[in-house]
Amino acid sequence: MGKKTGFLDYERKTSRALPCEERIKNFDEFHIRLSKAEQMKQGARCMDCGVPFCQYGQKIKGMYSGCPLNNLVPEWNDLVYQGHYDQAYKRLIKTNNFPEFTSRVCPALCEKACTCGLHGDPVTVHENEYAIIEYAFEHLLEEPKPPLTRVGKKVAIIGSGPAGLAAADTLNQRGYECHVYERDDRIGGLLMYGIPNMKIEKHIIDRRMFKMKAEGVRFHTNANIESKRQAKALLNDFDAVILAVGSKQPRDIKVEGREAPNIYFAVDYLTQVTKSLLNSELKDKKYPKGKNVLVIGGGDTGNDCVGTSIRLGAKSVTQLEMMDEPPLERAENNPWPEWPLVKKTDYGQEEAIASFGHDPRIYDSTVKKFILDDKGEVKAAVVVKLKWEFKDGRRVMSEVPGSEQTIPCDLVLIAAGFVGAQLPVMKAFNVKLDGRNTVECGENDHHTNIDHLYSAGDCRRGQSLVVWAIREGRDVAAAVDRDLMGYTPLDSL
Structure with a gap:
């Protein structure tokens, strides 16, 4: 090749x-x-x-x-x-x-x-x-191509992130009538509101949605499915229902002063900024700007918070990472073709270095408490260093005595990952969850404990990547097709 x-x-x-x-x-x-x-x-x-x-x-x-x-x-x-x-x-x-x-x-x-x-x-x-x-x-190769025939069956997809969209796109091309229900005002799930514009401009998502709509997929926005009555109606009205609602329950931190109003979950902050950008080009000012920002979490979402806050005029940005600083090159016990566990400096960190003269990340560290002002808002955070040790065959962390330092901050963004699917929709369908608070299915199975109810994406496998969500959407489409038609050609795709 x-x-x-x-x-x-x-x-x-x-x-x-x-x-x-x-x-x-x-x-x-x-x-x-x-x-x-x-x-x-x-x-x-x-x-x-x-x-x-x-x-x-x-x-x-x-x-x-x-x-x-x-x-x-x-x-x-x-x-x-x-x-x-x-x-x-x-x-x-x-x-x-x-x-x-x-x-x-x-x-x-x-x-x-x-x-x-x-x-x-x-x-x-x-x-x-x-x-x-x-x-x-x-070059117009991606023009709408509606299926030539329909199979006479309907599928509802709850959630319009990449898993839900992939399931809808695949089943629609197979000939199913597909309805996508999204609780937000725009289609795209975390692609729309969880990933900032500088990584994917939202007209790119709209472009795909318009194509799918022209091919027959029906989208329903502001459609929050959280009652048992709604769930029962969908299960009665459709031949199959797919839960693809993501894993949007953010992981919280239990720290003194956490109740302060200027502490946000990262996904809420990113959503707020993107909505303001799309609705008013930031003119409505429905977002915090010009702050001393503390980001808790060193992953992709934390990096997105760094880049976003800098664009909104941050006075300073600090990013805390509980884990050790990774090596610059692969370790001997991490050979190719394994995923390389090496240090990555992403766009947000690059911009922080250019703006403030230093890398915003502090490794092996976490917040010990927040210091509040007279209004009950965070004005600073006490940060402590961590050390990692092996005890009883497990790697555990503990505070380093005397390592506390106080960092000024008046905007705190918690980007500590997610702990499973949000519960209202799960309770509405009475779906069984596993120990990770995700829908209980077999490793390669998309069937839930409810007849004709399937699951795909992060709400099934846990927080993951867009590419995995698309894989999940394609696989659940094959499962639905096999069950409803008795066979499926989608396994070969």
Whole structure:
């Protein structure tokens, strides 16, 4: 695949990010993409490696390696190299409903498992994917294609995140009448309100929604399903119902002063800002700005909070991470093609370094208490260092005595992950949950304890990636189709 000597002839080259001082002036996507000719060279770097771990998508030592969608990466890399973008598009959408989402927000598991990355730089799979799907939209290859026939059965999908959209898209093309119910005012779930604009501009989601709507999918916004009456009506009116409501119950922290009103969950903060941006271009000022910001959590959502707060004029930004600082390179016990457990400096941290002169992250640390002012609002936080030790075969943490320091802050954002699905919709359907507060299903099963009720996405597998949500949506569509029709061709997709 690609050019046999391409990985030797061409260096890895990616899109250019705008300088930090320029891109923080707005919420636009900020990468300048490669030319088509340069992108073809990057496709040429794909090796004829024999065992393409990039599309493996299976566990190695408890961590997934390669693409969960089993994307046909070497095939469309080769077609990009040859300039056959029309054919590359056909191979790409065979396994991925929404390449325009994954090519923007996926952390590129494919690249981390690329054979070319074993002793050098991996192939730019992520950006090749972006080039293919944007070419397809520009050249009208992604025009609406309604199914030629309908099977006479109806499916309701609760939740319009990537799992719900993938299920609806797949079943609609199979001929089902699909209704998507979304409790917010816009379609997209966490793609819309949980991931900021600079990572995925919202017209990209709208573009896909308009195509799906033209193909027959019916969307219902401001449709919160939380009563037993609503749940019963859906189960009676539809041949199948799919729960794809995500894992949106945020993990809280139990710290003195937590009740202060200027402490937000990260997802609520990001939602607030995105709604203001979309509704009024931030003119309604329904968001906090110009603050000394403390972000609790070092993951992608925490990084998004850093980047967002800087765009809103933060005076300072500090980001706390409970875990150790990762190494810059793979450790010996973390070999390729495992997921690399290495330090990553993302766009938000880059912007904090450019704005304030230092990395905002403090590792091995957590909040011990919040200090409140006379109005009951946070004015500072006492932060303590942590040490990790092995006790009884388990890794446990404890405070380092005398390590407390006080950090001024008047906006605290909790980005400590999620602890399962929000309960009202689960109680409405009387669905059984497991110990992680997610819907109880078998590992490769999407059936719940209720007849004709299925589950997919984060509410089934726990907090995960957009690419996994799409995989879940495709798999639950196959399960529904098999049950309702007696067989399914969707397993081969």
